[in-house]
Amino acid sequence: MNGKVFIGGKWLAPTSGKTIPVIDPGTGEIFNEIADGEAADIDLAVQAARRALKGEWGKFTAVERGRALSRLGQKVLEHYDELVELESRDCGKVLATARNDIKLLARYFEFYGGAADKVHGEVIPYQNNHAVRVVRQPFGVSGHIIPWNYPTQILGRSVGAALAMGNAAVIKPAEDASLSILRLAELVAEAGFPDGSFNVVPGYGTTAGAALISHPGVNFVSFTGSPQVGTIVQQETARNYVKCVLELGGKSPQVVFADANLDRAVPAIINGIIQNAGQTCSAGSRLLIQQEIYDDVVARIADRFSKLRTGQQSADLDCGPIINARQLGRVQRFIEDAVNSGARIVAQGELAQDLPANGLYVAPTFFADVPRDHMLAKEEVFGPVLIAMPFIDEADAIALANDTEYGLVAGVWTENGGRQQRVAEAINSGQVFINCYGAGGGVELPFGGFGKSGHGREKGFMALEEMSIVKTIVHNFEQ
Ligand code: NAD
Numbered sequence: 001m002n003g004k005v006f007i008g009g010k011w012l013a014p015t016s017g018k019t020i021p022v023i024d025p026g027t028g029e030i031f032n033e034i035a036d037g038e039a040a041d042i043d044l045a046v047q048a049a050r051r052a053l054k055g056e057w058g059k060f061t062a063v064e065r066g067r068a069l070s071r072l073g074q075k076v077l078e079h080y081d082e083l084v085e086l087e088s089r090d091c092g093k094v095l096a097t098a099r100n101d102i103k104l105l106a107r108y109f110e111f112y113g114g115a116a117d118k119v120h121g122e123v124i125p126y127q128n129n130h131a132v133r134v135v136r137q138p139f140g141v142s143g144h145i146i147p148w149n150y151p152t153q154i155l156g157r158s159v160g161a162a163l164a165m166g167n168a169a170v171i172k173p174a175e176d177a178s179l180s181i182l183r184l185a186e187l188v189a190e191a192g193f194p195d196g197s198f199n200v201v202p203g204y205g206t207t208a209g210a211a212l213i214s215h216p217g218v219n220f221v222s223f224t225g226s227p228q229v230g231t232i233v234q235q236e237t238a239r240n241y242v243k244c245v246l247e248l249g250g251k252s253p254q255v256v257f258a259d260a261n262l263d264r265a266v267p268a269i270i271n272g273i274i275q276n277a278g279q280t281c282s283a284g285s286r287l288l289i290q291q292e293i294y295d296d297v298v299a300r301i302a303d304r305f306s307k308l309r310t311g312q313q314s315a316d317l318d319c320g321p322i323i324n325a326r327q328l329g330r331v332q333r334f335i336e337d338a339v340n341s342g343a344r345i346v347a348q349g350e351l352a353q354d355l356p357a358n359g360l361y362v363a364p365t366f367f368a369d370v371p372r373d374h375m376l377a378k379e380e381v382f383g384p385v386l387i388a389m390p391f392i393d394e395a396d397a398i399a400l401a402n403d404t405e406y407g408l409v410a411g412v413w414t415e416n417g418g419r420q421q422r423v424a425e426a427i428n429s430g431q432v433f434i435n436c437y438g439a440g441g442g443v444e445l446p447f448g449g450f451g452k453s454g455h456g457r458e459k460g461f462m463a464l465e466e467m468s469i470v471k472t473i474v475h476n477f478e479q
Contacts, residue, residue, distance in 0.1 A: 003033045005041050005202065006185040008048035009195025015040040020175055020202070025092035025321040026312040028358025032090075034178045037203030039211035042170065045199040046217040049141040049168035052196030057168055060194070062117035065164055070113030072191040076106040079187060083180055087152060088313045090179040092321040092360070095313065097276050101152045105184075107443045108156030112464075116164040119464050129478040136468040138166035139220035139243070143212045145205075145233070147225045148177035148323050149279045149382075154247075155181055157443070158222040161463035163197065167220065171200045172209050174225075176323050178202040205229060216240055220467065223247065224281075227452045245456030245466050247281070248449055249380040250408030253401040254284040254437065255391075255423065258292045260413035261435070262300065268437045269386075270304050272411065274364055277310070277319040278384035279327070281453075282409040284437055286377065287388045288400050294390045298346060298368050301388070305366040308349030310384075312359065315352060319384055321360045328360040331383030335365055338376045343367045349384070372403060380406070394419060398426045407450030411437040430457070 003019040004011040014035035022032035035041070052058065060068070076083065080102055088098035122134040142162040146154050151173055159169045173181040181200055188198045201208050209229075213221055214236040223233040224247040237244040254269050256262075272284035289297045310319040322328040339345065349364035364384035370376050376387050391397045401410060401423075410429040414420055424432040428450045431438070438445075448457040456466050 003035050005035045005037050005045070006182065006200040007041065007045045008051070008199070009189055012044075014038070014203070020204070022090060022179065023324070024089050025323055025360045026089070026314075027356040028360070032179060034175075034182070034202040037172075037201035037208040039207065041201045041203070042172075042208055042211040042215060045170045045201050046141055046215050048196040048199055049170050050217060052168045052194055053140055055196070056194035057197040058166070060166070062119070062166075065166060066113045066116030068113075068192050069109045069116060069160060069164060072188060072193070073106045073109030073113060075187040075191050076102065076109065076184070079183075083152070083183065086183060087180045091148060091151065091177045092313055092323055093276060094318075094320040095316040097320075098313070101150060104443060105152040105156040108153070108160040111443050112160035112164040115461060115464060119165070119468070126474065129476060131475040131477060133473045133475075135471050135473065136165065136465070137471055139467070139469055140167065141218050141220075142167040142169050142467065143215070143218040143221045144169055144171045145209050145212065145221070145223045145225060146171065146173045146181065148174035149276060149281070151177045152180050152184070154224045155184070157458045157463065158224070159198070161458065162220075162222070162467045163193075165464055165468040167467060168197045169199065170212060170218065171198070172212050173200065173202050175202070175204050210236070213237055214239065218242060220244070222458070222467070227454075230454060245448070245458060246454035247447075247456070247458060248452060248454035249382070249406060250281050250283070250449070250453050251286060251378065251380050251404045251406045252282055252284050252409040252411075252429070253286045253288050253404075253427070254411040255288045255397050255401055255413065256290065256293070256297055257397070257414035257416070257419065258290040259415045260293075261415060262293075262297065264435060265413040266297070266300050266304065268411070269301065270308075272437045273386045274308060274319055274384050277322060278364070279323060279382050282431075284409070284411055285381065285386060286404075287386055288391050288397060289388060290397070291390045291392060294388070298388050301386070302347035302366055305347035305349055305364055305386070308364045309352060310349055310361055310363055311352030311355065317352065318349065319364055322362060322383060323360070325360060327382065328362060331362050331381055331385065334376065334379075334381045334383070334385060335362070338367060338374070341374070343374060343376060344369050372400065378404065394423065398423060401427045405452040408453040409433070409438075
């Protein structure tokens with residue numbers, strides 16, 4: 001599989017003949033290679049997917065699709081240790097995070113395996129002697145662009161739902177994180193998916209990715225990544241009148257009221273920002289605290305932050321490395337610029353001693369008293385950087401929580417039942433957690449954004465609706 005594309009059930013050399021080196025972000029060492037796929041490979045993959053739809057895969061019943069997905073979930077669990085190790089090294093994930101990701105990959109296939117035959121459509125009362133059925137059909141060829149931060153979870157949720165509905169998938173993994181998805185392709189074949197139903201073309205975004213989103217043979221696109229590329233995806237798919245789901249970034253608030261149970265809130269707030277070294281779209285990166293308890297909460301969070309430890313993935317500390325040098329530079333620049341503009345660092349975690357010289361590490365950093373219009377309060381850092389800001393009352397909390405272009409996830413911490421509901425309803429966000437926080441969690445829970453966080457919903461049953469098209473069939477049976 002190394003250096004190859006997976007098309008029509010076969011491993012092929014990429015048409016460019018070129019490969020991309022795979023770097024361990026914990027050490028900087030090159031330890032593998034992936035294909036540098038481009039437009040010609042995407043074209044072959046789309047053709048293979050189309051053949052699968054006309055052939056064996058297109059004839060699979062919903063029950064058969066569900067069984068194949070359930071078998072795939074089982075295969076993932078059988079190869080759990082191997083996939084955890086691969087994912088951890090390739091993406092720089094501490095082992096605890098990689099373990100969670102692979103468990104969830106299996107869960108997505110189990111969930112969509114069970115759901116495949118439960119999409120029942122509707123019968124609508126209409127005129128006499130007419131029968132009306134509303135059914136859902138697959139779009140056809142679905143394109144999936146996957147980012148590097150949670151490749152397996154995001155593949156599971158988007159491709160799992162697409163296959164459950166009978167689409168044939170062409171997948172473009174991120175250039176920094178393709179290995180687990182390529183290994184999965186082998187398991188897909190073993191699980192009994194017909195050739196061409198699941199195709200993988202690794203490569204760069206501007207070549208393979210751009211070719212996939214603009215290919216006239218692609219009927220639906222699921223994109224997870226940055227808002228900047230999301231805009232390109234929306235423009236390119238619009239040219240072909242193709243629907244896209246955009247799962248983009250976030251600047252998610254954790255809103256802590258004076259009556260909150262802090263023993264519960266503090267660990268969840270810490271976990272919500274350091275998970276995957278902060279490289280999580282739904283990271284709770286803005287901590288909004290009611291002014292009466294502001295100093296107390298800042299002190300408690302600072303105490304925890306100063307004890308956080310960052311090291312190599314295999315050491316399984318609180319944070320691992322950052323995915324690549326460009327992203328590390330971006331996080332470091334955010335921290336430096338914030339310090340230069342007068343923002344106050346209240347605590348920083350520790351870097352382990354004797355880290356490899358070429359590893360990509362940054363200490364988790366906690367800023368307090370950040371002004372509301374500061375770039376740290378507005379822009380997604382995508383690293384282990386948390387900021388604290390005070391608010392006055394419920395109305396101010398809602399205004400501050402919504403003072404962002406994003407709207408992916410929010411946390412609300414209060415013991416007041418009425419306020420829990422009022423604030424949850426007022427925050428513009430795809431998910432709101434009350435007295436808990438699930439950064440990225442919840443296979444069963446519809447997930448997606450408001451505003452710059454994107455549109456469309458993945459996960460849960462709702463993804464099955466997103467990845468299928470409605471047809472209304474009207475039958476006149478008058479004599
Ligand atoms: P990115 O947008 O740079 O890349 C994402 C994917 O798009 C990669 O596979 C890349 O190769 C591809 N790509 C890049 N340019 C392309 C183009 N012109 N045409 C087609 N494809 C192209 O994002 P990233 O840096 O990999 O991921 C970080 C971003 O993703 C953050 O903003 C994060 O919040 C977001 N994200 C969102 C979710 C979610 O579920 N909402 C989940 C994970 C990450």
